[in-house]
Amino acid sequence: xxxxxxxxxxxxxxxxxxxxxxxxxxxxxxxxxxxxxxxxxxxxxxxxxxxxxxxxxxxxxxxxxxxxxxxxxxxxxxxxxxxxxxxxxxxxxxxxxxxxxxxxxxxxxxxxxxxxxxxx
Amino acid sequence: xxxxxxxxxxxxxxxxxxxxxxxxxxxxxxxxxxxxxxxxxxxxxxxxxxxxxxxxxxxxxxxxxxxxxxxxxxxxxxxxxxxxxxxxxxxxxxxxxxxxxxxxxxxxxxxxx
Numbered sequence: 001x002x003x004x005x006x007x008x009x010x011x012x013x014x015x016x017x018x019x020x021x022x023x024x025x026x027x028x029x030x031x032x033x034x035x036x037x038x039x040x041x042x043x044x045x046x047x048x049x050x051x052x053x054x055x056x057x058x059x060x061x062x063x064x065x066x067x068x069x070x071x072x073x074x075x076x077x078x079x080x081x082x083x084x085x086x087x088x089x090x091x092x093x094x095x096x097x098x099x100x101x102x103x104x105x106x107x108x109x110x111x112x113x114x115x116x117x118x119x120x
Numbered sequence: 121x122x123x124x125x126x127x128x129x130x131x132x133x134x135x136x137x138x139x140x141x142x143x144x145x146x147x148x149x150x151x152x153x154x155x156x157x158x159x160x161x162x163x164x165x166x167x168x169x170x171x172x173x174x175x176x177x178x179x180x181x182x183x184x185x186x187x188x189x190x191x192x193x194x195x196x197x198x199x200x201x202x203x204x205x206x207x208x209x210x211x212x213x214x215x216x217x218x219x220x221x222x223x224x225x226x227x228x229x230x231x232x233x
Contacts, residue, residue, distance in 0.1 A: 111163030
């Protein structure tokens with residue numbers, strides 16, 4: 001089945017530094033990818049939609065200058081948390097549409113394994 | 121996107137059947153119902169998807185009544201490893217799967233011995 005590889009799985013950084021998270025679709029092309037943020041014991045919150053070859057679409061309240069998204073190819077999207085602060089500590093997850101047609105379903109979304117970001 | 125409502129939590133014991141119901145009163149004609157499972161510190165994992173009636177795969181069954189305003193995920197004979205959060209999502213994938221997913225609160229299932 002479709003696999004989305006997310007790296008790194010966990011990262012600790014100092015306040016003020018930037019952190020890049022990569023999300024790759026390994027065996028399929030993804031013109032669109034989604035980035036989520038999840039706080040402990042909370043649901044996933046959509047941050048932005050990454051579009052290959054064009055600007056990302058951010059959800060209301062998400063700072064586009066702080067969370068830089070680049071979708072340079074059909075298999076790679078990156079999220080860069082710039083000038084990170086402790087309140088940016090969270091679990092970040094990416095996903096890509098996957099039609100799952102080979103399994104008899106209409107459509108689906110494959111998620112990365114997530115990145116635990118801790119800003120100290 | 122149709123809003124979904126699920127119980128916040130459920131408890132069960134190993135070997136029992138667990139049924140988690142999700143309400144989606146304003147589901148649209150083109151919407152499919154999809155369930156995901158999430159373990160701590162992992163991304164959600166696709167479980168099952170359906171449009172109407174009943175769907176069964178190797179891990180679960182999905183029951184959808186004729187009016188499609190609700191759905192029930194059935195997990196047969198749960199084990200400790202089924203302890204996770206289960207999300208019900210409703211959306212239209214006919215445009216190629218590019219629609220963003222909006223997650224509700226999910227249901228925290230806890231399975232005990």
